[in-house]
Every structure is written in structure tokens, then in C-alpha cells.
Amino acid sequence: MQDVKDLEKRIRGYWHQDGLGELAGGLIFLLLGVYFAVVEFLGESSQWGGLLQAGLVLVLLGLMVLGRRLIAALKARFVYPRTGYVEYRREAGTRQRALLAGFAGAVFAAAAVAVSAALDSTDWVVALTGLLGGFILVFLSAKVSRAGRFILMAMLSVALGLALSFTGLSTGYALGAYYALMALVFAVSGTLVFLRYMKENPKPEGTSHE
Amino acid sequence: MSKDLRGLAALDRIIHEPARLMLVMILSTVESADFLFLQRETQLSKGNLSAHLTKLEAAGYVKIEKTFKGKYPLTICRLTAAGKRALSDYRAGMNKALGSGKGRP
Numbered sequence: 001m002q003d004v005k006d007l008e009k010r011i012r013g014y015w016h017q018d019g020l021g022e023l024a025g026g027l028i029f030l031l032l033g034v035y036f037a038v039v040e041f042l043g044e045s046s047q048w049g050g051l052l053q054a055g056l057v058l059v060l061l062g063l064m065v066l067g068r069r070l071i072a073a074l075k076a077r078f079v080y081p082r083t084g085y086v087e088y089r090r091e092a093g094t095r096q097r098a099l100l101a102g103f104a105g106a107v108f109a110a111a112a113v114a115v116s117a118a119l120d121s122t123d124w125v126v127a128l129t130g131l132l133g134g135f136i137l138v139f140l141s142a143k144v145s146r147a148g149r150f151i152l153m154a155m156l157s158v159a160l161g162l163a164l165s166f167t168g169l170s171t172g173y174a175l176g177a178y179y180a181l182m183a184l185v186f187a188v189s190g191t192l193v194f195l196r197y198m199k200e201n202p203k204p205e206g207t208s209h210e
Numbered sequence: 211m212s213k214d215l216r217g218l219a220a221l222d223r224i225i226h227e228p229a230r231l232m233l234v235m236i237l238s239t240v241e242s243a244d245f246l247f248l249q250r251e252t253q254l255s256k257g258n259l260s261a262h263l264t265k266l267e268a269a270g271y272v273k274i275e276k277t278f279k280g281k282y283p284l285t286i287c288r289l290t291a292a293g294k295r296a297l298s299d300y301r302a303g304m305n306k307a308l309g310s311g312k313g314r315p
Contacts, residue, residue: 004235004238004239007235007236007239008239011236011239011240011251014247073280076279076280076281076282077280080244080246080279080282080284081246081282083246083247083250084243084244084245084246084247084248084249084250085243085244085246085247085279085284085286086240086242086243086244086247087240087241087242087243087286088240088241089239089240089241090241204246
């Protein structure tokens, strides 16, 4: 049974072995960073700033759709011809768990804002964001094999969140800086992994399988 | 000879073959996988893999379909309900037989 678990873990790790998920994640983080910085720049009281802030959920959903399409297109272009295609099993209750995780995330964000408001120090939002990012990356690392780099990225996420919370930047700019720097971390990691993947897996001759 | 051990003779020979068992086990952990992925995972030659997949398909354990992802042609393989049941029965049969010899060298 342990062998089957290991096999499942290894096959789940296959999705991450090309670094494309990190590259797409980096782009999404960069756009999120720009979003927070623009909202802060425009100000909550301005019409555009208010509209943008109210549309955060739509922005997040849009970025998720963009990320999925981008990854699918890149994998079809670079990965499937080299190492093959896998469609992962959707276990029962995955959608419910995702909704629950989203709800928990929203509650966490609201709690972070409430706590920081109570402490009269909005800097905590960035520190907590870094902590949450680190937690997600550690969880990811535990779920798949050969993904130790996520531990390093988790440590960077926590360190960046904490460091930015002491810079004295306003929350919007600090969040913008956090996401932009994490985008850089994702981009560097994704690029290195992708280059290694391309080097180790040259395209096989011809496209015929049988 | 115990009854459990005699059960080994009744094991599904389609799945019992090591290469096919590998294929069925890999496919049991995913929704589907293509020919190239299975070839890399099992390290079988193209001809060998093709022959084993054909046998599994003939037994109704694997469904094979040819499709495209973008411009890239894929030969997608997925385990059928009969294949999942056969693997489960095989696993139970092996556990029963090997479990009877537990504790012996």
C-alpha cells in the first residue's frame, strides 16, 4: 500500500517537475502586486480605487482562469511532447474542499484586517500574508515528491512578509511589494527548474507513439 | 496447501504479468495518461508497451483513445471500471495468499 502512496505522490510531483506552474504563478503574483499598488496609489476614496477594491474577487477569479489557461497552453507546447500527458484524478469532494479553503482564506484575510485594525498597525496584514503563503508552500511540498524547493520558497515568503511589515510602507504598497518580490522568487525558481527540465528531456524524434 | 494459497492459481493472469500490473497500477492513480508518459514510467519499449496495452484493452480493463492537445497528438489510456475492479480483486487475492504466510521467512 505504501508503494501505491509513493507512486501517487511521485505522479503528483510530475505536474511540478517542469517549473511552468511556478512561472505562471509568478505572473499572477506580479499582476496581484500591481493591483495592490494601483489600488493604494488611486486611494480608496477615489472612484477607480473603490471600484478596483470592490472587484478583488473578480480579479482573483480572472487571474486563476488566466493561470490555468496559460499553464495548459505551455504544457501542451513544451511538456506533453517530451515527457507525456497526465490527467489527474479529481477525488470526490475536491470542489467542496476548494470552496471551503477559499472561505477559510477569506475569513483569515478578514481576521487579519480586523486584528491589525485593533492593533492599530496594518503592517500585520503583510506579515500574515507571508505566513499564509509559507503555509501553503509547505503544504504543497508535503503533498508532492521531489519538490524541496517549495520549503525554501516558504521560508522566503515568511521572511519577506515579516521584513515588509517593518518597513513602514502603507498596507497597499507593502502587499504590492510582497507579491512583486514573491513573483520574482517564483520566476527565478520556475526558470531554473524549466531550464533543467528542458535540458534533461529533449524532444523525442517524431510524434508517433505506436 | 492452504485454501488461501490455492487461491493464487485463480489470480487474474492478465493483471498478474509484471509489466501489465505496472501499467494498471499507474493508471489506477490517475484519471488518464498518455502513451509517452506510460513509456517513461515503465521504461518499456514502444512495441512492448503497445502489446501490453492492447491486451489490457482486449480484456476491457483499459480504454484507449487518440486525441489532440493543441497540435500534439495523444494516445490517452484510462482504466475502466472493470479494470479497477480487476485490480482490486487481484490485490485482495494476493493479500489473502501472502498474508497466510506471514511471519515465515
